[in-house]
Amino acid sequence: MKRKSNDTGRARKALHAVREFARFLASEMKPKGKIWTPFNVISGTIIVVGIALIAIRFYLGLGAVTNLSQEYPWGIWIGFDVITGVAFAGGAYVLTFVVHIMKFEKYEPIVRVTVLNGFLAYVFYAGALLLDLGRPWNVVNPIIGNAFGLSSVLFLVAWHFLLYMICEFIEFSPAVAEWLNWEKARRVVAKMTTGAVIFGITLSTLHQSGLGALFLLAPAKIHPLWYSVYIPVLFFVSSIFAGLSMVIIESTFTHKVFHDKIGKTLRANHDEILLGLAKGCIGALFAYLFLKVIELVHGGHWDLLATPMGYWYLVEIVGFVALPIFLFGTAIRKRSVRLVQFTSFFTALGVILNRLNVSVIAFKWYAPVRYYPSWIEIWVTLTVICMELWVFRWVVNRMPVFTEHPEAAKVEEEIIPVAEVVRWKYSGS
Amino acid sequence: MSVNRRDFLKLAGVTGCSLLAGAPRRSEAAMTSIEFYGMLIDTTKCIGCRSCEEACNEQNGLPKPEVSFSSESVFETKRDTSPGAFTVLNRFSNGKNPDNPVFVRRQCLHCCQPACASACLTRAMQKTVEGPVIYNKDRCMGCRYCMIACPFDIPKFEYSSPLPYIRKCIFCYDRLKAGERPACVEACPEGASIFGTRRELLEIARTRIYENPDRYVHRIYGEHEVGGTGTMYLSAVPFEELGFRNDVGTTPYPEHTTGFLYGVPLVFVLWPSILIGLSYLAENGNKERNHEEEE
Ligand code: SF4
Ligand code: SF4
Numbered sequence: 068m069k070r071k072s073n074d075t076g077r078a079r080k081a082l083h084a085v086r087e088f089a090r091f092l093a094s095e096m097k098p099k100g101k102i103w104t105p106f107n108v109i110s111g112t113i114i115v116v117g118i119a120l121i122a123i124r125f126y127l128g129l130g131a132v133t134n135l136s137q138e139y140p141w142g143i144w145i146g147f148d149v150i151t152g153v154a155f156a157g158g159a160y161v162l163t164f165v166v167h168i169m170k171f172e173k174y175e176p177i178v179r180v181t182v183l184n185g186f187l188a189y190v191f192y193a194g195a196l197l198l199d200l201g202r203p204w205n206v207v208n209p210i211i212g213n214a215f216g217l218s219s220v221l222f223l224v225a226w227h228f229l230l231y232m233i234c235e236f237i238e239f240s241p242a243v244a245e246w247l248n249w250e251k252a253r254r255v256v257a258k259m260t261t262g263a264v265i266f267g268i269t270l271s272t273l274h275q276s277g278l279g280a281l282f283l284l285a286p287a288k289i290h291p292l293w294y295s296v297y298i299p300v301l302f303f304v305s306s307i308f309a310g311l312s313m314v315i316i317e318s319t320f321t322h323k324v325f326h327d328k329i330g331k332t333l334r335a336n337h338d339e340i341l342l343g344l345a346k347g348c349i350g351a352l353f354a355y356l357f358l359k360v361i362e363l364v365h366g367g368h369w370d371l372l373a374t375p376m377g378y379w380y381l382v383e384i385v386g387f388v389a390l391p392i393f394l395f396g397t398a399i400r401k402r403s404v405r406l407v408q409f410t411s412f413f414t415a416l417g418v419i420l421n422r423l424n425v426s427v428i429a430f431k432w433y434a435p436v437r438y439y440p441s442w443i444e445i446w447v448t449l450t451v452i453c454m455e456l457w458v459f460r461w462v463v464n465r466m467p468v469f470t471e472h473p474e475a476a477k478v479e480e481e482i483i484p485v486a487e488v489v490r491w492k493y494s495g496s
Numbered sequence: 497m498s499v500n501r502r503d504f505l506k507l508a509g510v511t512g513c514s515l516l517a518g519a520p521r522r523s524e525a526a527m528t529s530i531e532f533y534g535m536l537i538d539t540t541k542c543i544g545c546r547s548c549e550e551a552c553n554e555q556n557g558l559p560k561p562e563v564s565f566s567s568e569s570v571f572e573t574k575r576d577t578s579p580g581a582f583t584v585l586n587r588f589s590n591g592k593n594p595d596n597p598v599f600v601r602r603q604c605l606h607c608c609q610p611a612c613a614s615a616c617l618t619r620a621m622q623k624t625v626e627g628p629v630i631y632n633k634d635r636c637m638g639c640r641y642c643m644i645a646c647p648f649d650i651p652k653f654e655y656s657s658p659l660p661y662i663r664k665c666i667f668c669y670d671r672l673k674a675g676e677r678p679a680c681v682e683a684c685p686e687g688a689s690i691f692g693t694r695r696e697l698l699e700i701a702r703t704r705i706y707e708n709p710d711r712y713v714h715r716i717y718g719e720h721e722v723g724g725t726g727t728m729y730l731s732a733v734p735f736e737e738l739g740f741r742n743d744v745g746t747t748p749y750p751e752h753t754t755g756f757l758y759g760v761p762l763v764f765v766l767w768p769s770i771l772i773g774l775s776y777l778a779e780n781g782n783k784e785r786n787h788e789e790e791e
Binding site for chain 1: 576611613641645649652653656749757763768781
């Protein structure tokens with residue numbers, strides 16, 4: 068009799084907890100801050116129209132909304148969204164390496180936000196792949212089915228996307244646990260971080276280069292100045308400065324937009340951190356330039372440099388690899404954070420150029436009818452970007468992304484004042 | 497040296513998690529093959545009647561074309577295969593003999609080590625032990641990587657359908673298993689396309705060149721291209737004048753990615769150990785530094 072009432076009591080308690088949790092989630096779902104801001108209006112419009120366009124794409128097929136053809140099976144949904152997007156997400160594995168493996172504590176304050184960005188980039192940009200697949204529901208086939216294409220580079224890349232997303236989620240999950248106030252869970256996931264980091268870096272090395280290796284199968288279709296056996300290595304090395312320059316760009320924005328959320332440590336060290344990241348960029352850019360020169364010598368296509376495609380190639384190498392090296396160098400010498408930020412934009416542009424060159428522009432450079440994206444392809448790409456930004460903002464406004472867990476933070480030299488902690492926990496934007 | 501490089505790499509591959517890592521494999525067919533069947537197309541014999549196109553259309557239940565198969569008007573432009581036509585005939589002017597244009601049939605070459613199959617992550621494209629490269633539509637996810645990879649741009653995608661498939665010639669695989677020849681070969685009134693094992697066909701082709709040295713260019717297209725193809729061609733004029741690619745090389749396409757795939761298990765073994773080592777060193781370094789600072 069007694070036991071029964073005990074049971075019902077426990078059940079009632081559990082039910083209560085669940086209800087509380089649901090209420091908490093529901094309240095967190097509500098937008099914080101002003102709704103009718105210019106950003107919201109513009110991005111909201113893009114998203115609404117974009118969703119309609121995506122619906123049309125699934126109703127009528129890819130041909131109705133894209134400029135893809137039998138000649139050009141891959142357009143910007145692959146070349147930009149997936150291939151470039153994933154390169155930009157590289158910042159997460161580079162920073163986790165620097166902080167969790169090399170123990171450079173200086174960069175600790177930006178790890179969380181970078182991992183969050185990386186994770187969302189995979190969810191949205193790699194996720195944009197589903198829009199491009201003819202039969203997206205069959206995407207599970209190489210994961211669960213009896214259809215393992217083991218000799219396919221794409222098979223490898225698909226698996227690694229999935230596993231890496233899990234790693235990044237584990238790396239970020241302490242922030243989620245703190246948001247939910249699940250102290251025990253936080254301890255558990257925090258212990259898994261190092262493992263996730265090591266596995267994550269390994270996976271990143273392989274699929275960043277794997278994205279390049281995809282194109283190894285098209286030797287006769289990619290312009291000889293861009294095709295080389297080095298493509299995988301080049302993709303990997305460029306993902307380092309792609310990721311780092313993206314981290315600089317993001318922190319430039321987040322510093323302005325989420326100013327009140329940023330912890331003291333980060334605010335104090337922000338400039339130092341950016342200058343340090345710029346040094347990392349230079350190193351990777353330099354290695355990249357070196358590899359590019361070796362590749363050119365190795366390939367022996369000097370004569371092609373004096374063709375229109377050759378000039379285009381030089382624009383990419385001189386304008387967007389060599390010049391950023393120089394600019395970053397100047398910025399570091401003069402300790403100019405502004406110039407670092409500007410150069411990061413420039414570098415990122417160069418990465419976009421390179422990925423589009425390999426996947427679209429230098430691909431079938433000889434074709435009589437060239438591919439260029441339709442306005443719908445561009446619109447849908449913008450939609451994906453806007454959705455990512457919305458989710459990013461939602462998370463940043465709720466979870467402790469820019470500050471360490473108070474417990475952990477106490478251990479650091481710079482103790483964040485309690486008032487500050489309270490503020491980020493309970494403030495809206 | 498008792499362990500050569502390949503064995504070492506294989507060993508490393510087994511140590512590494514081979515599922516995650518993927519493994520470069522020759523197509524199973526290439527290893528266990530009895531003997532691939534193929535087709536020899538002698539362009540000097542083709543009269544441009546388009547019977548092969550018609551037979552293919554019927555065999556595969558493809559939509560009826562706007563222009564009937566007996567019309568020659570289609571030759572005014574160069575056509576490509578499409579989701580609705582797995583084989584198309586094109587007319588080329590003949591430099592040697594202007595009154596006698598050359599007709600060339602374009603369709604899947606059924607490569608001995610096909611790029612499309614090595615690209616496919618769901619094994620929807622598959623090389624069979626009999627030779628044909630077939631397509632299993634239930635597995636395909638429509639990623640179109642096979643189209644990127646195929647050196648001859650053969651797989652075609654149904655862009656206008658919300659439920660699209662890849663379409664291409666499958667060498668009438670069902671007929672082959674029933675002991676019949678492909679429909680196009682059956683339909684050819686001139687014997688311009690003939691069917692047989694690849695070895696037989698190569699012998700026939702060489703004999704023809706040997707016996708008529710002035711009639712043919714001394715080359716069999718498909719003997720060495722991309723590591724050998726199942727469908728091969730003979731011609732009176734240089735192949736590049738007939739729209740054939742000369743830049744595809746003789747390396748089997750899957751080998752372009754084997755180097756990368758061999759590296760994968762190595763990274764899987766080496767990276768984590770290096771990373772753990774580094775992190776250990778860095779931690780100790782930090783500790784020492786802190787220690788010194790305290791003192
Ligand atoms: S020709 Fe293209 S589609 Fe046909 S087997 Fe070779 S790679 Fe595959
Ligand atoms: S489109 Fe289909 S057949 Fe082609 S590679 Fe992708 S899954 Fe394989």
